[in-house]
Amino acid sequence: MKVDGKAYRTIWLNPDGWSVEIIDQTKFPYAFETATLRTLEDAAHAIRVMQVRGAPLIGATAAYGLCLALREDASDQRLAEAYEVLHATRPTAINLRWALERMRKLLLPLPEADRLSVAYREAAAICEEDVEINRSIGAHGLTLIEKIAATKKPGEPVNVLTHCNAGWLATVDWGTATAPVYTAHDRGIDVHVWVDETRPRNQGGFLTAWELFHHGVPHTVIVDNAGGHLMQRGQVDLVITGTDRTTLRGDVCNKIGTYLKALSAKDNSVPFYVALPSPTIDFSIEDGIREIPIEERSNREVTHITGRGEDGEIRTIEVVSSGSGAANPAFDVTPARLVSGLITERGVLEASREAILSAFPERMSPA
Numbered sequence: 001m002k003v004d005g006k007a008y009r010t011i012w013l014n015p016d017g018w019s020v021e022i023i024d025q026t027k028f029p030y031a032f033e034t035a036t037l038r039t040l041e042d043a044a045h046a047i048r049v050m051q052v053r054g055a056p057l058i059g060a061t062a063a064y065g066l067c068l069a070l071r072e073d074a075s076d077q078r079l080a081e082a083y084e085v086l087h088a089t090r091p092t093a094i095n096l097r098w099a100l101e102r103m104r105k106l107l108l109p110l111p112e113a114d115r116l117s118v119a120y121r122e123a124a125a126i127c128e129e130d131v132e133i134n135r136s137i138g139a140h141g142l143t144l145i146e147k148i149a150a151t152k153k154p155g156e157p158v159n160v161l162t163h164c165n166a167g168w169l170a171t172v173d174w175g176t177a178t179a180p181v182y183t184a185h186d187r188g189i190d191v192h193v194w195v196d197e198t199r200p201r202n203q204g205g206f207l208t209a210w211e212l213f214h215h216g217v218p219h220t221v222i223v224d225n226a227g228g229h230l231m232q233r234g235q236v237d238l239v240i241t242g243t244d245r246t247t248l249r250g251d252v253c254n255k256i257g258t259y260l261k262a263l264s265a266k267d268n269s270v271p272f273y274v275a276l277p278s279p280t281i282d283f284s285i286e287d288g289i290r291e292i293p294i295e296e297r298s299n300r301e302v303t304h305i306t307g308r309g310e311d312g313e314i315r316t317i318e319v320v321s322s323g324s325g326a327a328n329p330a331f332d333v334t335p336a337r338l339v340s341g342l343i344t345e346r347g348v349l350e351a352s353r354e355a356i357l358s359a360f361p362e363r364m365s366p367a
């Protein structure tokens with residue numbers, strides 16, 4: 001995507017051929033800065049503190065993290081250690097494990113001397129594939145937006161509601177939930193996005209709004225509790241969110257609050273779609289509520305908020321009565337029965353075991 005006329009991805013290899021550059025998402029929306037990853041620990045830290053975040057980008061960063069580890073030592077032991085360090089960074093997004101397993105499976109049988117160059121090639125392939133997958137998600141999701149656009153009067157936009165940031169900042173490029181929006185907008189379809197603020201970390205207000213603004217997509221930021229009200233008033237045509245892990249039967253785990261959007265959507269007959277690349281499907285589990293580990297983040301994200309004061313200074317302030325307890329589960333699970341469909345690189349699927357297996361049969365058969 002372009003920022004001030006310059007094309008960017010969220011992660012890339014520097015001209016030195018080994019260090020990795022990322023857009024530092026902890027600086028948004030007040031600054032656009034990049035950071036250089038030179039070691040395994042740099043990569044693990046970037047995922048842990050959310051300089052990079054979003055399921056596909058976490059996976060891509062982990063793949064490069066393994067490369068950085070192997071530069072120092074390409075032994076089996078180092079590979080295993082690096083896998084564990086990266087795997088422990090965040091628990092919910094399955095793309096992390098998917099990318100690490102893909103790398104390990106490829107690298108382990110190789111002689112140590114060959115591992116580093118193959119690792120870099122594979123990490124780059126993971127990034128390229130992510131871009132192509134998301135482009136495809138955009139094309140498939142476009143058909144949903146086109147159908148709604150055909151029912152609108154001239155000058156009436158298609159209103160899409162999204163939660164958190166499943167935009168290009170959450171992937172290598174394009175985004176998942178935003179890919180259909182960008183594709184529709186670029187084709188001249190009048191599309192407007194309701195952006196859930198997404199407390200406590202404000203990925204909607206800080207990241208999605210920033211992205212949409214820079215792409216020229218009309219959008220409005222709303223507080224997290226406004227979506228149901230807008231749906232009751234007929235002001236939402238379609239919900240599209242991303243996901244951090246989708247089970248084989250189509251349960252969807254995404255940023256906390258997604259489930260409530262799905263319930264409101266069901267109650268108001270608003271279609272609720274989830275956009276996802278196939279690496280976000282966890283083929284080993286069925287029941288998302290019982291089987292997906294939900295990240296518990298620091299309570300300080302609830303009790304405090306960081307923003308820019310009117311004097312231009314960035315500061316953190318307390319927004320909860322001092323002394324009160326707080327809890328901060330970062331994700332929730334939306335059962336498949338509330339999901340109208342899954343927008344994947346192979347088409348829009350029913351959120352069911354049968355549909356997922358028939359679209360991705362190779363993921364169930366032993367390689």
Ligand code: MRU
Nearest residue numbers: 053054055166170176242243255
């Ligand atoms: O905690 P985050 O910011 O990593 O959470 C991100 C999300 O919940 C996204 O919706 C999800 O990873 C899909 S990204 C295409």
